[in-house]
Amino acid sequence: MVREITRDVFFLSQPSAPASPEDVGAADDLLQTLLAHKDGCVGMAANMIGVARRIIAFDGGGRYLVMFNPEILKKSGPYEAEEGCLCLDGTRRTTRWQTVRVRYQDRDFRTRTGTFTGFPAQIIQHELDHCDGILI
Secondary structure (H helix, E strand, O other), X not given: OOOOOOOOHHHHOOOOEOOOHHHHHHHHHHHHHHHHOOOOOOEEEHHHHOOOEOEEEEEOOOOEEEEEEEEEXXXXXXXXXXXXXXXXXXXXXXXXXXXXXXXXXXXXXXXXXXXXXXXXXXXXXXXXXXXXXXXX
């Protein structure tokens, strides 16, 4: 189901709780909502649709990925970026990392790791900020 985008700054500023297998339906809604906004959005965290769980969905370069409980294990190559967000008006400057190594769980809650570079790495970092209650 496509859900409404949350713009409540207080809610978005709260860290999200870990996701569990019971949250797979929310992840499906997250992906459907992202796809509905794909013309102006490349990634979303579950709190953007009102679900305070550590789930992100993003365009990984033509293939959409959903991660449960993602965490950055390693990062390298800092750079300055300017980003926008569906939840906020305007854009903001922030520091991102060119390459990130991420541990996460897939839809079956199997632990995975992956290394992401460039724009997909930037998207992951933005969405993980959402999970941590950080708004840029």
